[in-house]
Amino acid sequence: MRALARGDSTLRGHFPAETDALDQTLGPHDLTLIVPYFEEGERRTRDDIHYVGETPAAETPFAKDAVFGFSHSNRRVWVVDKTLGRVKSDAVASLSQATLESGRDATAAFLGALPHATYCIVNANLPQHVQTLAEAVFALEASGKRILARTAASFGAACLGQESAPLATLAEHDTGPGGLIIVGSHVPKTTEQLTYLREHGDFEEFELDISNLSLPQPLPPPGTRSSLGKRGEQDSGAPFPVRDERPGEGLGRGIDAALAKGRDVLVYTPRVVVSGDLATSAEFSRRLVDLVKSLTVRPRWILAKGGITSSDTATKALDVKRAEVVGPILPGVPLWRLGEESRWPGLLYVVFPGNVGGPEALYAAWERLHGEINTNMKTTLSIKGDAFLINGKPTYAGRTWKGHKIEGLLMNSRVVQATFDDLNLETRSRWTYPDGTPYDAEKNTEKFIAMLPEWRKAGLLSFTVNLQGGSPEGYSKSQPWHNSAIKADGSLRLEYLKRLEKILNRADALGMAPIVGIFYFGQDQRVKDEAAVIRAVDNTVDWLLQKGWRNLLLEINNECDVKAYDHEILKPDRVHELILRAKAKKHNSQRLLVGTSYGGGTVPKENVVRASDFLLVHGNGVSDPKRIPQMVVETRAVPGYRPMPILFNEDDHFDFEKPDNNFVSAISQYVSWGYFDYRMKDEKFEEGYQSMPCDWGSNSARKRGFFKLLKDVTGS
Structure with a gap:
């Protein structure tokens, strides 16, 4: 039998009374582990200091608990203090993060070498740390060691082999009385x-x-x-x-x-x-x-x-x-x-x-x-053949431009930094505004939302956002910043969702149809494994459906063929599995329209074409506008293609004042086009919608050129 004293992750509770009682009745034990790590509550131990979020535990209100208060964030000192000096400091060991990351055998060897009756602080920061710890404990117990643990929820779940589950579906709960x-x-x-x-x-x-x-x-x-x-x-x-x-x-x-x-x-x-x-x-x-x-x-x-x-x-x-x-x-x-x-x-x-x-x-x-679906939603997006409809009517109804059919297209822009925040304190200062004002994620979202009416009036019906954003530098070799609404275990950060909710609600009110992406290469590494990737998809789809939006396109990941992706299920050969999974989810008989995108100049593969409701392609790297029609022809020739919308939702080529450009080439093939602009070297703050901090105004020559052509094409 394995004994776990399931305690509080903020260091409160009946310690050492509970572990003493377990040791006296079920022991003696060779080792007592102290494991307050709790992923969902962001409770982590680093260098023996226990944190609640980024605050040392002794500096939080929990430390002032009227019954279970404490004075020390250092777990080794905490053990000595709570045992009133019965346990001496030299009887409290420390299992480092480096040892945990060296694997089960190294962890088991370290723990197995500790003297009898040692207390050991576990410096766990990630789900895989407690998983490794559980495997090491099993190995030691198989060799005859007796191990006790004072633990929060995460280590207990690891011992049971439980993985974090997707958010529960509530569609079948009782009706009638109130809750x-x-x-x-x-x-x-x-x-x-x-x-x-x-x-x-x-x-x-x-x-x-x-x-x-x-x-x-x-x-x-x-x-x-x-x-x-x-x-x-x-x-x-x-x-x-x-x-x-x-x-x-x-x-x-x-x-x-x-x-x-x-x-x-x-x-x-x-x-x-x-x-x-x-x-x-x-x-x-x-x-x-x-x-x-x-x-x-x-x-x-x-x-x-x-x-x-x-x-x-x-x-x-x-x-x-x-x-x-x-x-x-x-x-x-x-x-x-x-x-x-x-x-x-x-x-x-x-x-x-x-x-x-x-x-x-x-x-x-x-x-x-x-469980109340927002019945005030105004906008419904649907697909009929290769055309988009909003509230049952084709977009840009009856519109043609220079002989090209515009009705049914969905002109868009890439604005993935609308929910941007950087959780890495070491890189956060990079996003300070030119006037010295520190970056503020909420104000960034508010400024973005304020521009939507102007863009909608100019004919923009869609825009791309992403739960993991995109490079805040436009293009980047590495991404040390931490911009992700997705936690390591696939659960979602509420503060990101609230910003996204504001954006999607405003888009719905304006009759717009956003493209919502989930993963971005360079940030997907922050999701621990394939199970967590799947969980993130489930949680995102559940949240979007339960909120009641009917005006969305879901993009599983941005440019699935980019080699920087860590997880196989996000790569071209398997990403269709996630498309099908997302399509299969329903709430109140509604489901999302789902697809994924490919890197610049790349044509979608058969598995994605067959699985998707629409196809996303990119014009990055396509400097010759004549290549755009070729891409469209090749895409429509992929086995599994049937009449379905094709959208460019990222293209960083401009020349809007010229008669021949990528925008015009796309609509000549009855394909929607998406504007992607970033601040290039030595350019002013006003440039680009990708670079951070972002000026969401339409006040640069490129931005004005795009919206001028957009108005002309759409008749807005």
Whole structure:
């Protein structure tokens, strides 16, 4: 039997009491591993310092926990401190990242050579690190070693051989009554998430009555804002939060009535400074349990926020003995389906840890559970033969230009830096604006969105964005920057998705049809393996479908034939597998239109032609406009071709004032064309839509030349 003390990834909890108890009853053990690595929560250990994101753990609010607070981020010092000096510093070893990356045998050799009863800090930063650790532990145990571990979720999953699952599909959840959110956790992260949820969500809200508990006064509000009261009310000046005055059974009846009307309900404990003992937390939890027990209406789903809250609600209020894990609703947030012996068999139940996610995470989970497709979407893109239709009508209806048919084409521009951010602190300074202003990803997106109406008026119906961007230098030999909405395990970063959501919503409102790419060479290496690549595709498609956009083209990866790609499934011989996988996913009977692109001058291969809904080709490197018609003829001759749209969605050749250029050559063959412009050597800030920082205005000679010709061609 292998013993794991499954603990908190932020260093809180009953250490060393839990490991001591396990060692006394199941031991003795030769070695105790300390493994708080948790990928989904961005909890990593480097040089024995444990980090929450990029902040040393002892500098976070978690270190100030009233019950489980601590003073040291250095795990070796933390062990000595928590054991009150019983464990000496020379009895605490350190397993380095370099050893982990040397493989199972090197890791096992290091651990196997440690003296009996050693504590060992594991410097895990990546999923493959805990996978290697698990393999090394198995090898040592096979040789007779007894190993105990105090670990967060990731190492336990590695020991079980579990890989991160794609986000759970919610299309089949119950209908009828509303859902129930219960927030009990009091860590600052939860309070931040609760504030965002209340500001942006739509619920019936109830605060748990604690009037007869002896507690400190509520914290003052973080600022004056009207949205912290009931939605639609004016700010009364009352301290956050405004109390619902329906205590006891009346509170339960109010919740039942709201659920029965189909309204989602939010119940939360007051945001107070909790005294330094577990009794108060236990009393809060008991009252939440009693409240849930009093309900007579079965909710459509329940989300419980906080470790104690989710555990007690499940086991004490709902009598849960076992449950099926459907999958994560967000990274690190599992969705269960309750077992037959529970109070409400088959109910969907979300276990949301208090210390997981960014400010918007609780809202994002509610949004997925709420399951409401945005019925206000205005734009639907479809394909008929080789033509595009928007809202059932051909694009540029009836338009011809110099004898060339324009109706049904989709003129576009490459603008993949619209969501750009650089997570590498060492390269981030490269993107400072000319006036010295530091780069700001949110402002970059806002400036991009502000230009869309002008571009749409000029006849631009589409543009290409990408979850991994593109080279912020135009072309690059190496890419040390980290611009990726995709994490190593294939899960998606919420902050990127929020920026993309703003862009796609605005495009929908303007009647535009964006091309959304997933992978870019030079950044795909940040995704750990093929399983994670597949997971990223699944997560992206699920997110796009569940948001309800019907105006998109999905590009699996930019230029699949570029040799810089690491993963075989992203290369020409196998990329069709991902195209077919994405096409197979449906939500409310809707699916995405899917394809991929090839490098400049390259004609698509048969496997991609057969699998795709449309074909993407590039004009980079095609300096002679006469080559463009040849590419089109060759593409239409590929086995498997049938009448289907062909688009150039990247071409860095201009000459817009000349009668013969790549743009004109493309439309002469009834093929859409896409403008790709970057800031070339010694050019001014105004140039290009690819180079960062970007000036999204249309104020350079090349930009003006493109939009002038675009207006002329499309009749806009």
